[in-house]
Amino acid sequence: MQFFCFCTDCQTISGAAGYAVYGVPIASVELTKGQPCQFDKQADSGRINSRRFCDKCGTRLWAQLDELGLASINALTLDDKSLFWATQNHLPESAPSWCTLNRTLETLAPIPRE
């Protein structure tokens, strides 16, 4: 699943209106080298959003919600950025008022709060 996330957490960490995400099961994430740093933050939903980032440059690599088994991969960290093609918006109501949303995309159903 490829989407733009407009949650306030993604805005804060990315410095952009939305965050380009590959949403995948955590079990499908395979680390081939290195060991990312980890920072756990309580999300607006009350769940723990566990961020993984590079200890050399600070780039956010992915975040994961362990209890849901989901990972949100930073789509623009991959070598071929042209492969990312969002089909959905997540939480578009949280987008800044100056942001021009692609309204042709479906709206991803919000993940229920705890």
Ligand SMILES: [Zn+2]
């Ligand atoms: Zn988000």
